Amino acid sequence: MDQLDRRIIAALQHNARESTTKIAAKLGVARTTVHERIARMEESGVIAGYTVVLREPQDESRVQVCVMLEVQQKETNRIIKRLEAYPEVKLCLSINGEYDLLLSAEAPRIEDLDVLVDELAEIPGVIRTNTSVVFGRRIDRK
Missing domain, CATH: 3.30.70.920 (Lrp/AsnC effector binding domain/regulation of amino acid metabolism (RAM) domain)
Known part of the structure; x- marks a missing residue:
């Protein structure tokens, strides 16, 4: 993994549903580069999956x-x-x-x-x- 991979992962951790086009624009690289790197990280197991994080109810502060x-x-x-x-x-x-x-x-x-x-x-x-x-x-x- 290099710095670009880490930046892609950070973008996915922030919003895993964001399109590769938007991630690529934010990072200043080609959409195909982002797509290929995500696919490679999924294949190699660096990215093990995606999930849904539920928000705590507003009235239940912790x-x-x-x-x-x-x-x-x-x-x-x-x-x-x-x-x-x-x-x-x-x-x-x-x-x-x-x-x-x-x-x-x-x-x-x-x-x-x-x-x-x-x-x-x-x-x-x-x-x-x-x-x-x-x-x-x-x-x-x-």
């Missing part, structure tokens, strides 16, 4: 937090299994550095997340947590 967990290494798998039981936890990443896991969690109210963070800290094997509230999304390619 609060999001990022929680970093330091855990006892031998307890990591058991802790992750426990985290799967919390519907508020949307993402769990294994990371390096001072903390071991990074969670993204969402709920309708900050009070719900306050309870969640307290419960996470009580899981056996969790040494400590560090939580940040998300104010806004600057780039979101979901």
Whole structure:
């Protein structure tokens, strides 16, 4: 993949239904170039498919937090299994550095997340947590 492929992917991630003609015009290349590159990336598996992303109802605002967990290494798998039981936890990443896991969690109210963070800290094997509230999304390619 080169820079043009990445720019095409970014355009598709923004709007997968946009025509190759419009993408080509935005990127300053020929329509056939965009069409051929998309076909090649689909064939090679770089582009695995397309999907529909549903918008959250306007009346259902959500609060999001990022929680970093330091855990006892031998307890990591058991802790992750426990985290799967919390519907508020949307993402769990294994990371390096001072903390071991990074969670993204969402709920309708900050009070719900306050309870969640307290419960996470009580899981056996969790040494400590560090939580940040998300104010806004600057780039979101979901």
